[in-house]
Amino acid sequence: MKKVSLLAPGPTPVPPRTLLAMAQPLIHHRSADFMALIGQVREGLKKVFQTKNEVLTFCSSGTGAMESSVANLLSPGDKAIAIRGGKFGERWTDILKAYGCQPIDVNVEWGRAVKPAEIKELLAKDPSIKAVYVQALETSTGVDHPVRELAQVTKDTGAVLVVDAVSALGAYNIPSDEWGLDVVVSGSQKALMMPPGLAFVSIGPKALEMMKTSTLPKFYFSWAKELKSQGQNKGAFTSPVPLFIGLLDVFNFIEENGMQTLWAETEVKSKAFKAAVKAWGLELFSKENASPALTAVKVPENMDAQDVVKWLKDKWGIFIAGGQDQAKGKIFRVAHMGYINEFDTLQAISAIEMALAGLGYSFEMGAGVAAAQRVFGEGM
Amino acid sequence: MKKVSLLAPGPTPVPPRTLLAMAQPLIHHRSADFMALIGQVREGLKKVFQTKNEVLTFCSSGTGAMESSVANLLSPGDKAIAIRGGKFGERWTDILKAYGCQPIDVNVEWGRAVKPAEIKELLAKDPSIKAVYVQALETSTGVDHPVRELAQVTKDTGAVLVVDAVSALGAYNIPSDEWGLDVVVSGSQKALMMPPGLAFVSIGPKALEMMKTSTLPKFYFSWAKELKSQGQNKGAFTSPVPLFIGLLDVFNFIEENGMQTLWAETEVKSKAFKAAVKAWGLELFSKENASPALTAVKVPENMDAQDVVKWLKDKWGIFIAGGQDQAKGKIFRVAHMGYINEFDTLQAISAIEMALAGLGYSFEMGAGVAAAQRVFGEGM
Numbered sequence: 001m002k003k004v005s006l007l008a009p010g011p012t013p014v015p016p017r018t019l020l021a022m023a024q025p026l027i028h029h030r031s032a033d034f035m036a037l038i039g040q041v042r043e044g045l046k047k048v049f050q051t052k053n054e055v056l057t058f059c060s061s062g063t064g065a066m067e068s069s070v071a072n073l074l075s076p077g078d079k080a081i082a083i084r085g086g087k088f089g090e091r092w093t094d095i096l097k098a099y100g101c102q103p104i105d106v107n108v109e110w111g112r113a114v115k116p117a118e119i120k121e122l123l124a125k126d127p128s129i130k131a132v133y134v135q136a137l138e139t140s141t142g143v144d145h146p147v148r149e150l151a152q153v154t155k156d157t158g159a160v161l162v163v164d165a166v167s168a169l170g171a172y173n174i175p176s177d178e179w180g181l182d183v184v185v186s187g188s189q190k191a192l193m194m195p196p197g198l199a200f201v202s203i204g205p206k207a208l209e210m211m212k213t214s215t216l217p218k219f220y221f222s223w224a225k226e227l228k229s230q231g232q233n234k235g236a237f238t239s240p241v242p243l244f245i246g247l248l249d250v251f252n253f254i255e256e257n258g259m260q261t262l263w264a265e266t267e268v269k270s271k272a273f274k275a276a277v278k279a280w281g282l283e284l285f286s287k288e289n290a291s292p293a294l295t296a297v298k299v300p301e302n303m304d305a306q307d308v309v310k311w312l313k314d315k316w317g318i319f320i321a322g323g324q325d326q327a328k329g330k331i332f333r334v335a336h337m338g339y340i341n342e343f344d345t346l347q348a349i350s351a352i353e354m355a356l357a358g359l360g361y362s363f364e365m366g367a368g369v370a371a372a373q374r375v376f377g378e379g380m
Numbered sequence: 381m382k383k384v385s386l387l388a389p390g391p392t393p394v395p396p397r398t399l400l401a402m403a404q405p406l407i408h409h410r411s412a413d414f415m416a417l418i419g420q421v422r423e424g425l426k427k428v429f430q431t432k433n434e435v436l437t438f439c440s441s442g443t444g445a446m447e448s449s450v451a452n453l454l455s456p457g458d459k460a461i462a463i464r465g466g467k468f469g470e471r472w473t474d475i476l477k478a479y480g481c482q483p484i485d486v487n488v489e490w491g492r493a494v495k496p497a498e499i500k501e502l503l504a505k506d507p508s509i510k511a512v513y514v515q516a517l518e519t520s521t522g523v524d525h526p527v528r529e530l531a532q533v534t535k536d537t538g539a540v541l542v543v544d545a546v547s548a549l550g551a552y553n554i555p556s557d558e559w560g561l562d563v564v565v566s567g568s569q570k571a572l573m574m575p576p577g578l579a580f581v582s583i584g585p586k587a588l589e590m591m592k593t594s595t596l597p598k599f600y601f602s603w604a605k606e607l608k609s610q611g612q613n614k615g616a617f618t619s620p621v622p623l624f625i626g627l628l629d630v631f632n633f634i635e636e637n638g639m640q641t642l643w644a645e646t647e648v649k650s651k652a653f654k655a656a657v658k659a660w661g662l663e664l665f666s667k668e669n670a671s672p673a674l675t676a677v678k679v680p681e682n683m684d685a686q687d688v689v690k691w692l693k694d695k696w697g698i699f700i701a702g703g704q705d706q707a708k709g710k711i712f713r714v715a716h717m718g719y720i721n722e723f724d725t726l727q728a729i730s731a732i733e734m735a736l737a738g739l740g741y742s743f744e745m746g747a748g749v750a751a752a753q754r755v756f757g758e759g760m
């Protein structure tokens with residue numbers, strides 16, 4: 001029998017208790033009960049974002065919250081740096097262009113992280129640059145950009161730092177306030193273990209100040225509107241009630257397990273998986289800053305990575321991800337964030353081993369599983 | 381014991397089977413299974429919208445789809461008519477202003493419907509007007525605007541007709557293609573019996589043509605992007621998987637019951653409720669075109685309608701809606717659309733009777749219930 005297993009970097013599996021919590025009969029979105037629930041969700045978001053700033057929730061995919069951090073900060077013709085180290089970095093350019101802003105593209109080789117010194121130089125040369133847009137984790141390559149160091153660079157300039165942490169937030173430690181991240185964007189369907197449908201954005205003082213002068217059009221994604229409404233525990237528009245119920249359940253789950261414990265577990269799953277990759281004689285796609293939240297693996301020469309993805313999906317109903325755009329066919333990607341444990345990880349490793357063997361790659365069968373087991377055993 | 385009853389015009393109750401369908405483990409948003417599901421949902425939407433046009437789905441509240449029909453049709457400075465017969469009509473003006481367009485406000489007394497001749501005159505006087513924005517049902521007043529006649533008016537002009545049918549679609553017969561409605565916007569949480577979170581927009585040939593010249597910024601709500609993606613049964617961004625599963629279940633439910641049967645039932649519930657209002661000696665808020673999808677009732681002089689709403693909510697957990705803005709305190713509103721049947725309607729009537737009596741209004745107790753029962757009995 002096939003059991004569907006989600007081991008791609010999003011959407012990740014949703015805890016069954018959370019799915020059932022969301023199956024409760026609807027309550028009214030303007031009722032006192034629901035307003036209390038929004039209040040609890042807002043507190044939970046602040047904990048997860050590690051911030052005292054307001055964290056807004058939008059009913060949309062993560063892209064909606066990304067777009068909101070262009071539409072609410074900038075004005076037509078404004079210059080902004082887009083750090084492009086993968087598919088999601090490129091999305092910043094696309095959004096900036098769609099809004100008639102001037103993106104300054106900083107192209108980073110896929111698999112590498114941006115050098116903060118390069119951004120520092122650009123900002124020093126042109127003080128009219130209003131924002132720096134980056135990913136905490138570039139999901140398409142498995143690389144973490146050094147957002148802490150970027151915040152040091154933007155701190156004393158007029159530019160705000162906007163961090164897309166859709167895949168990163170909740171997977172490992174990103175203390176928004178301690179690091180001074182002005183804006184952090186995230187989504188429900190990765191480390192937060194929820195179905196897609198909710199997107200979040202935390203807004204620091206420097207961004208709030210810039211917001212006041214922004215003239216780009218916004219309505220549904222208006223921060224000003226939602227700051228006012230959500231500040232009173234109401235959505236400006238009709239809230240997706242069950243998703244809020246589910247999110248609160250996940251926050252309870254995170255609280256019960258301990259956020260730091262979940263980060264540590266993600267780290268161990270990542271180490272175990274990366275040990276398996278080494279045991280197979282394969283390489284990571286990331287040449288530096290390999291993320292703990294997911295691993296991108298280069299397939300052997302002459303193998304199409306899509307065949308590995310297809311093998312797992314067709315034979316066993318296991319979903320990992322392939323590469324995107326220029327990485328298509330060259331890599332596959334496996335998630336460690338969210339509601340995925342050691343045995344889910346061992347399942348992925350085992351399935352990939354069997355696929356690699358089936359596709360003619362020659363290596364010692366079981367070596368990856370054993371390497372991972374050793375890592376998992378260490379912490380026992 | 382209190383049982384929460386949703387009898388406000390949205391969100392309406394979700395069938396328990398649909399809630400449980402949505403509690404299934406997630407599937408991957410790029411899997412063949414999910415793409416097949418999107419295909420079925422697209423077919424279902426075309427049936428419900430009664431159109432051959434593409435119907436796009438967005439993860440957002442209905443407002444997002446309203447906004448999309450400004451951002452994707454118009455360019456800065458464009459003139460467009462906003463028919464303002466209530467709170468949702470006024471939203472068109474707000475969106476048009478947010479996008480730097482020139483709204484031509486047609487103010488209609490709350491409780492009345494727009495006169496198509498007035499729109500005809502405006503369009504004849506100024507052929508540069510690019511669009512007419514209207515509600516099929518103005519939820520804040522319970523009035524249906526004559527969208528069929530408006531389509532006759534816009535047909536031979538350069539203006540597209542954009543109809544917000546968030547509360548109307550599925551509640552009664554609105555044949556998009558037969559009536560020639562260029563763009564129809566709807567949402568999941570009213571007659572479609574789903575939680576909030578999905579918004580829809582059908583796009584006819586005239587609108588597709590105008591879309592090509594629109595220069596307003598759009599990204600998440602881009603029609604062009606989604607027409608391309610959804611045309612291949614994929615969302616441009618991560619789709620809210622469980623909501624699609626739920627929507628397909630609702631479409632099956634509608635198919636099993638028969639769409640025309642559900643419209644007829646809504647009509648009967650509306651008649652029964654309106655008969656009760658008459659029996660109480662009260663008046664509808666709508667002076668014409670009272671919608672079958674919901675009823676707005678004026679409370680007796682010297683009574684605050686919010687007290688009726690509060691009475692039902694606090695005593696029995698029954699949610700009806702009050703009035704908004706200028707109608708606040710003067711009216712309450714009760715829904716007949718969606719997963720609400722005769723006995724839910726009788727419950728609303730019975731609860732309102734007891735509240736009216738409790739609040740000191742003098743009338744024959746039980747008269748409303750009896751009047752409604754007579755209407756329900758007629759069709760047996």
